[in-house]
Amino acid sequence: MxxxxxxxxxxxxxxxxxxxxxxxxxxxxxxxxxxxxxxxxxxxxxxxxxxxxxxxxxxxxxxxxxxxxxxxxxxxxxxxxxxxxxxxxxDDDTDVGVAVEALPENASNDDITAALSIALERAEMQADRLGELPDLI
Missing domain, CATH: 3.30.1330.10 (PurM-like, N-terminal domain)
Structure with a gap:
């Protein structure tokens, strides 16, 4: 690296x-x-x-x-x-995905959890690692 x-x-x-x-x-x-x-x-x-x-x-x-x-x-x-x-x-051995998800104003814990799930899935897709547990979030 x-x-x-x-x-x-x-x-x-x-x-x-x-x-x-x-x-x-x-x-x-x-x-x-x-x-x-x-x-x-x-x-x-x-x-x-x-x-x-x-x-x-x-x-x-x-x-x-x-x-x-x-x-x-x-x-x-x-x-x-x-x-x-x-x-x-x-680092040729590293697969990276970056994603951002907007939160509504006055976001609730459920809003934050939903946004995080969406962003993680998009980042996994960008890294071509859908369904794998990331080493770093």
Whole structure:
């Protein structure tokens, strides 16, 4: 398993994605099976997802905002500035599926359980592991 990271503090979301993708491509030696993106509230998640899907069309992408910033093995990013970063995992022996299911406002425990079941099944289908118990959720 090989893990690669890249991050920057570029304010323009499109430019930040281009720079991050370029940095990842320079360091990657194989196709990632999963890419986890983190970004501050300064960035548009729709632009981030579109840019990452264009650059890594066969990679499962998981993303989320961060309150203050993020860190890699290089240093911290953000903390008062715009920041975006990614962590990739490359491993030919790993099957990955990513899925998200929306919850209604004021979701009940039953709503949460139903959404989790739907998301898990979709993720299992994406990983081509339908019906198998995942090692990590």
């Amino acid at each position: 090989k893990i690669t990271t890249a991050a920057n503090e570029i304010a323009d979301t499109r430019l930040a994605i281009e720079a991050m993708v370029h940095a990842l491509e320079l360091r990657l030696t194989e196709k990632p099976v999963i890419l986890k993106a983190s970004y501050t509230e300064h960035h548009d998640p729709n632009i981030i997802l579109a840019g990452l899907q264009a650059a890594f069309p066969d990679t499962q992408i998981l993303g989320g905002s961060t309150h203050e910033g993020l860190f890699t093995e290089q240093r911290t990013f953000g903390f008062g500035k715009p920041a975006i970063g990614a962590l990739t995992i490359c």
